[in-house]
Amino acid sequence: MDIKHHQNSARGQRRKQPHTTVQRLLSWGLPVSCSRFLWRQPGEFPVTAFLLGAGAGGLLAIGLGAMGWGTSPHIRCASLLLVPKMLGKEGRLFVLGYALTAIYVVMEVWCRNRIPVEGNFGQTYDSLNQSIHGLDGEFSANIDFKEEKQAGVLGLNTSWERVSTEVRDYVYRQEARLEWALGLLHVLLSCTFLLVLHASFSYMDSYNHDIRFDNIYISTYFCQIDDRRKKLGKRTLLPLRKAEAKTVIFPCKPTIQASEMSNVVRELLETLPILLLLVVLCGLDWALYSIFDTIRHHSFLQYSFRSSHKLEVKVGGDSMLARLLRKTIGALNTSSETVMESNNMPCLPQPVGLDARAYWRAALPIGLLVCLCLLQAFGYRLRRVIAAFYFPKREKKRILFLYNDLLKKRAAFTKLRRAAILRRARQQKASRHPLADILHRGCPLLRRWLRRRCVVCQAPETPESYVCRTLDCEAVYCWSCWDDMRQRCPVCTPREELSSSAFSDSNDDTAYAG
Template identity: 65%
Template structure:
């Protein structure tokens, strides 16, 4: 008996018509077991529901992780922690709570609504920032760097031209500076050479008074010896001639003395070898002829008459002696270089190298700020998803607690109620009047209806500023690129600097002074020929233009934003379908309330219209005033 009752109940449940279009489609396309599982009563199939819900929730959490968390610039350990947390929460929520399942699926229609547009708006701003704005900043920074490079190039060219033009003079001074020790060595060499000559002139060697006595001129020799010692008033020429004569006499006397000693030595040897008494004296007699040594006196006469001293030797010696003394006392060379750094323009002491470095650092700083802003924007976009999730839960709570909230849809169950009342002969609502159709929505119609059109137009107008911003930025980027590219192609400059010189100073002679002058003034003998060429090609701006793909990447989020405005109405319909799928009993109550509310409004409207018609009819049937007939 119980089995038959259960089977009859099951047949009635199978014969029961579906209350929604989704239920009708799923019942037609899915097996009976799947349909029973989807529209199960609370408490049925708990294990299967938990396992399937946990699996679906885990997969959904992995998808959200790949979409939101993985693009963030954080450590891998933090990413794995987020992944495990999301998967755990998704699996537990989907396996145990229909509210979480409903809120999770509501993310899809919410992404088609206002919250989704906010999310897409963030991506649109990011695309604009990465596309035209980033390209604008890149081109402007490149122009700033180009200006700094141009100024630095001009300064470097001026500096190079100055260095090239002053290179010969600097080379002369450097040669003089490097030859300072060589000049000092040369002066010391000259002084040393003169010291030998001076010692020879002032020397008193080579003559003695005794030699003068031996030569037969004792008195004259003595007077001549005393003269250089005491007569300081004699000139250098006279003094050197006297010394030369004395040295000549000294040499002659030494020769005579040596000759006599030789004869004495030979006489002694002869006496030793010949021992016969008489014969010894006879044979050794020639060794006694010392008078032959006096023949050397002839040379002394030649020394007096033909002295080998030039007539201007004394004067030349005195002049050279004075020059050497002046050279040792007054000749000195000191070469000093002093480099002065001029203050920069407008009182700045910073060098142009520092200015160029600051410009490059500014450009790099701007690029770093751009990267930081993009990273922050990605983080904000990821956080925007939390707002979408919050609105999903908020819609679900409002759906379950506020029966008037979003209760404007003429669903399948609404039509079933109207058919049932029609069969019972009661008042019905369908078809609705034109005034009523403007306040409700037929979810199965593929067109946008009157109540949805106003929201769509408002959302499209809200999208217009971001669209205008994209157009303005793209136009500005294209205009600046055209200007900078024109500057690049028509601002090429080539610098050419040529310099040549030849300086030659000839110093003749082989004297010490000539050699000294050749070592000093000869440093001026320089020649150079310099050719310096440069151009501003490295400093020209290198603008980058956006290609068609970049423009499409920047415009695609805006197009998606416009499409979301057009699809917003269907997204709002879909969120009501999802909520009705998870809360069918609440959906029935809401539809009953909507039906009764429309009945009350129609009854009130009918009563008001009847009263207005009756009032107008009474006004038409009222008796005319006599005055009206007279008039």
């Protein structure tokens, strides 16, 4: 029993610490058997791996997709890389297509149904104004009424059935054109999906063949290497300097970092044209609606024509002839009254503004496009997580290379940045008045505004900062930068001593992480 307990404890000690956050979470939340299966060595559990992979592939794809999921980790990795790729520029092509479709459909319906203006509206309006001004003067007119039967369409002797058929055929032709345009757009979107799939495989190949490709992440294994070197008393990298932090990414930070900001700004600028198009079209919609609504309210005219006449013949006398004339001519006595009202309402536009639903349909894809630009940074981080899950050994090699590369750059920092350090030290010394040093030493309340900065990283001076003791130098270094300078001031130290073999080739420079 003691021997068995000793063997179990030895196995527990030999169990490797998780190198990634995903591995740590899965090891904590899953049973030991599942964790062992996920982090198996090549060749272990071949039947189980094939069946589970084929089953998962069958749920996501058909045919060769299931076979690929069952036999190749490259297929599984590339398939999962579709998710972060859809959050990148490839996925934005989908949303951009839907945004243009929404704008096109909304504006096409708006132009067809919301502005029913006749072609001769301007001429009719001018003629109407001239008629109104002509009514100001005195006039006399003779009106003859004559009723004539006219065809349904002026100038054409066509039946209503034929007109209805022609209008219906025209509508069908326009609808067919719109369906053809939408079908072409669907084909283009399908081609875009092929681009996304190609980008997924391209990322996976670059990840496995180019060790510098997308190798800028300070992962959990990177921190473990740094902790191990710290325990051994070797030079470490964490915390990174400001200049170094601008070139790498901390995956667990919930904010967009400096190295990601340039891509985000560029993608937002690429989204700006479609956003401006939407704003211009919405502004044009509001302007046209306001114009036509003003015309409808202020150009309304109504005419009222009233006429009446009375014909009465009076025959006087009591003779027989008079009575005869009264009976015969009296039948001609008539009276009538005519009332006619008309207005120009059929000639005026009847604008109808777009409702809130139409605006939402056009603006929602644009908003989604902007959100994808902001989420692109986190989607790109997810690409590395997925690739590291399927290729853990490759991820360890990449992190070791990144750590050693940063060590080399920091070791050569003094030689490469000596000119900049000298310039900063001279500028700081030239622009600082001697009274500032006196107030800095004698008045603690003013030290916050009078403190100097590190000539290497420009960090504010703190009580732990080191001030060079050389006369007429007094360059300020924060403690980490002073340690990086190997406690040698590059401002007052001759170049020959800085570039000597005793200074540049130390054990710390050659003892890289392994």
